[in-house]
Amino acid sequence: MALPQRVKIIEVGPRDGLQNERHNIPISVRIALIEQLADAGLPVVEAGAFVSPLWVPQMSASGEVLSGIQRKAGVSYPVLVPNLRGLEAARAAGAEEIAVFGAASERFSQKNINCSIDQSLTRFATVVTAARQQGIRARGYVSCVLGCPYEGEVAPQTVVRVAAELYAMGCYEISLGDTIGVGTPLKALRMLEAVAREVPLACLAAHFHDTYGQALANLFAVLQLGLTNIDSAVAGLGGCPYAPGASGNVATEDVVYLLNGLGIATGVDLERLAATGRWICQRLGRRPGSKVARALAGRRNPPDCD
Amino acid sequence: MALPQRVKIIEVGPRDGLQNERHNIPISVRIALIEQLADAGLPVVEAGAFVSPLWVPQMSASGEVLSGIQRKAGVSYPVLVPNLRGLEAARAAGAEEIAVFGAASERFSQKNINCSIDQSLTRFATVVTAARQQGIRARGYVSCVLGCPYEGEVAPQTVVRVAAELYAMGCYEISLGDTIGVGTPLKALRMLEAVAREVPLACLAAHFHDTYGQALANLFAVLQLGLTNIDSAVAGLGGCPYAPGASGNVATEDVVYLLNGLGIATGVDLERLAATGRWICQRLGRRPGSKVARALAGRRNPPDCD
Numbered sequence: 001m002a003l004p005q006r007v008k009i010i011e012v013g014p015r016d017g018l019q020n021e022r023h024n025i026p027i028s029v030r031i032a033l034i035e036q037l038a039d040a041g042l043p044v045v046e047a048g049a050f051v052s053p054l055w056v057p058q059m060s061a062s063g064e065v066l067s068g069i070q071r072k073a074g075v076s077y078p079v080l081v082p083n084l085r086g087l088e089a090a091r092a093a094g095a096e097e098i099a100v101f102g103a104a105s106e107r108f109s110q111k112n113i114n115c116s117i118d119q120s121l122t123r124f125a126t127v128v129t130a131a132r133q134q135g136i137r138a139r140g141y142v143s144c145v146l147g148c149p150y151e152g153e154v155a156p157q158t159v160v161r162v163a164a165e166l167y168a169m170g171c172y173e174i175s176l177g178d179t180i181g182v183g184t185p186l187k188a189l190r191m192l193e194a195v196a197r198e199v200p201l202a203c204l205a206a207h208f209h210d211t212y213g214q215a216l217a218n219l220f221a222v223l224q225l226g227l228t229n230i231d232s233a234v235a236g237l238g239g240c241p242y243a244p245g246a247s248g249n250v251a252t253e254d255v256v257y258l259l260n261g262l263g264i265a266t267g268v269d270l271e272r273l274a275a276t277g278r279w280i281c282q283r284l285g286r287r288p289g290s291k292v293a294r295a296l297a298g299r300r301n302p303p304d305c306d
Numbered sequence: 307m308a309l310p311q312r313v314k315i316i317e318v319g320p321r322d323g324l325q326n327e328r329h330n331i332p333i334s335v336r337i338a339l340i341e342q343l344a345d346a347g348l349p350v351v352e353a354g355a356f357v358s359p360l361w362v363p364q365m366s367a368s369g370e371v372l373s374g375i376q377r378k379a380g381v382s383y384p385v386l387v388p389n390l391r392g393l394e395a396a397r398a399a400g401a402e403e404i405a406v407f408g409a410a411s412e413r414f415s416q417k418n419i420n421c422s423i424d425q426s427l428t429r430f431a432t433v434v435t436a437a438r439q440q441g442i443r444a445r446g447y448v449s450c451v452l453g454c455p456y457e458g459e460v461a462p463q464t465v466v467r468v469a470a471e472l473y474a475m476g477c478y479e480i481s482l483g484d485t486i487g488v489g490t491p492l493k494a495l496r497m498l499e500a501v502a503r504e505v506p507l508a509c510l511a512a513h514f515h516d517t518y519g520q521a522l523a524n525l526f527a528v529l530q531l532g533l534t535n536i537d538s539a540v541a542g543l544g545g546c547p548y549a550p551g552a553s554g555n556v557a558t559e560d561v562v563y564l565l566n567g568l569g570i571a572t573g574v575d576l577e578r579l580a581a582t583g584r585w586i587c588q589r590l591g592r593r594p595g596s597k598v599a600r601a602l603a604g605r606r607n608p609p610d611c612d
Binding site for chain 2 (some may be wrong): 054181214217221251290295
């Protein structure tokens with residue numbers, strides 16, 4: 001096993017999490033969530049998305065969120081941008097890092113961003129080039145790396161091609177998303193092995209949803225390959241529009257518990273993180289999607305064990 | 307990786323699951339649950355426990371349950387027995403397999419079965435010997451193999467000793483229980499490696515609770531060692547008295563989904579299993595603790611994906 005000594009956790013709750021929640025969250029709450037997550041030790045906290053508020057109303061006013069947060073030294077606050085217009089708005093709000101989001105499935109690409117994979121890559125190249133010219137780092141997402149809600153199985157070679165193009169155009173890190181959470185460990189491992197032949201492993205991140213409860217097992221599989229970057233969302237925020245009632249992103253608390261148990265450093269304070277998860281879930285009127293959070297809450301209020 | 311080609315799933319929902327539920331389940335429902343699980347392809351379905359109804363009221367009338375089920379050829383229906391009196395009651399109800407339950411923690415042993423580990427092993431030896439003389443197979447449980455609610459860390463050597471003694475006294479299979487679900491993959495792997503030096507791996511089972519969401523990751527770890535026996539409970543039935551709100555046994559649906567994805571045969575029909583899980587959860591007035599069950603339910607009633 002080539003388990004890494006340290007893993008960087010990319011906290012996506014304030015973006016990938018909240019954008020899939022039904023509530024419209026006040027800007028002040030979005031800002032407080034981001035700040036609390038950074039205070040809990042997360043080195044990267046995705047802060048918003050500069051996309052059409054018609055498509056993703058939960059992410060409207062991301063400019064006010066991004067410019068409103070008290071930034072912490074050493075912490076990155078990436079925001080999603082789909083095009084040059086989004087990049088301009090992000091830059092105006094002080095973004096130092098952006099992310100573009102492609103897919104490894106043609107039909108998902110059409111449904112999600114209204115263009116083919118090739119068209120999206122051409123557009124992203126323009127955005128990433130412009131961003132880098134302005135000193136803004138770019139991250140790339142690939143959706144549906146282990147399955148597509150429309151096409152079913154996705155060929156690892158499509159994932160490899162999209163990831164390699166994003167890397168070649170200047171994305172410093174490529175996040176490989178099991179968007180609908182259908183993957184299992186060997187599939188995750190084989191997919192990552194294939195991508196890592198074209199893109200350095202150190203520049204790849206696992207972005208697994210826990211829809212079928214497999215996310216931590218899949219993460220343990222890819223950690224054995226030496227992967228060092230993991231996306232997750234506090235309290236497992238987010239959902240999956242294709243499976244109502246199903247859970248969303250793997251919960252950051254559960255990932256940190258796993259990594260702590262494996263002796264892998266993250267710099268994250270689990271208790272503070274769990275407190276943040278409880279707080280945001282109270283605001284959203286939902287229970288935490290993190291089993292660690294629920295178990296820790298139980299331990300804080302233990303029953304009479306006799 | 308030494309992944310096995312086939313895994314035997316030991317369904318513990320009707321016992322370990324229901325005994326931790328608050329409801330008192332009608333005998334007819336317990337019988338129907340056991341029969342449905344066998345019909346879904348589970349080769350072993352734990353049917354009850356012959357313990358004091360004062361301690362575990364949910365398991366009272368296990369004799370009526372065991373004698374009431376329509377048995378299926380090739381399926382085992384083990385029942386828990388703590389002593390010779392329990393064995394006699396189980397035999398009278400037609401038990402062909404029993405299980406004794408010890409612990410790898412002194413304080414847990416005292417709290418759970420009111421005696422020391424050594425005292426319990428002496429008693430179990432009498433029970434197992436008597437059972438085998440009557441042609442009844444015996445299985446052995448070891449609780450707290452990855453942590454104890456009272457003692458914290460548990461030394462693998464204690465687990466090894468208890469497992470080896472249960473095996474030596476004639477238990478054909480030893481189930482290693484992470485009773486409070488605190489384990490992580492490397493700890494699970496090291497514990498199993500230690501036990502497998504004294505007891506053949508083919509005679510060991512993993513019995514992991516999902517309290518901290520780690521159960522599938524832990525199972526993926528021990529599967530890599532070649533483990534072929536897994537305990538689980540449909541719909542993740544059961545809870546953990548030490549962590550209110552926390553989940554109980556790892557859900558059989560999630561285990562089957564994992565194993566299907568790894569190409570490991572189980573003989574279990576996932577759709578039928580999930581239907582059984584939905585049915586019993588309706589009876590219990592709770593939502594399934596299986597993410598696979600919830601995701602499949604969502605797919606059966608898909609929203610408009612446009």
